[in-house]
Amino acid sequence: MLQFAVATRMRPVADRWIWSYFVALTAEQKKEILSQYGLHETDTGSPEAQVALLTKRITDLTEHLKVHKHDHHSRRGLLLLVGRRRRLLKYVAQVDVERYRSLIERLGLRR
Template identity: 45%
Template sequence: MYLTKEKKEEFFAKHGKGKNDTGSAEGQIAMFSYRISHLTEHLKQNRKDFGTQKALQTLVGKRRSLLDYLKNKDIERYRAIVKELGLRR
């Protein structure tokens, strides 16, 4: 499996407020971004995998919602996470 427990803890420790801070918007956005990049690579090789395509669209929507929430709540945290992850917006 590409997303192990240790990998998740690493994301939340780096982007959240602590190792077990799974609820922070920054940690969730980082996790979604990692999963989105993984699914994008999978779809480049398997163009007709429509289930994965639907899952990818769902993840992109969830990440967008979290980014919008963070933008309205605290613009500095929003700018920091976008810059750190290298997102286009």
Template identity: 45%
Template sequence: MYLNTEVNEGIFEKHGGAKTNTGSSEGQIALFTFRIAHLTEHLKKNRKDYGTQRALQLLVGKRRSLLDYLKKKDINRYREIIKELGIRK
């Protein structure tokens, strides 16, 4: 599987501060970005997989709402995570 425990802990340790800090906005945004990249690659090969397409749209919406929340709470953390993950607005 593409998202195992080691990868998950690595994402949260890098972006969330600690591997057990799974509730941080930055960690969740990074995890969603990782999953979005994986689903995008899957959809490039399987164009008619509409279930995956819907899951991808839901993930993008969740990430967008977390980014909006972070932008409202702390603009500097928002700018940092956007630059670090290479997300464009």
């Protein structure tokens, strides 16, 4: 019976955690980012669009980690996102250097 009471008491915190991490970008934010960096209106799969979305998630997670310094689980997630973005940027650089340079300039990455 005690476990049930503890689980019920903890549920609101768990719900807030789920909401903040699984709904990191709202539909409006995604639509705005995709309209700026996508190749066309409904583009969600181009590397430029994916890198832009990852960059937004990375900046949001970085701000979270500035406040919650001991959140090592989120830190690992951040490292995974950075690695995914790095691989996509590497792909864009190999395919078309001008697209790569344009993308990192627009996103404000590097140098």
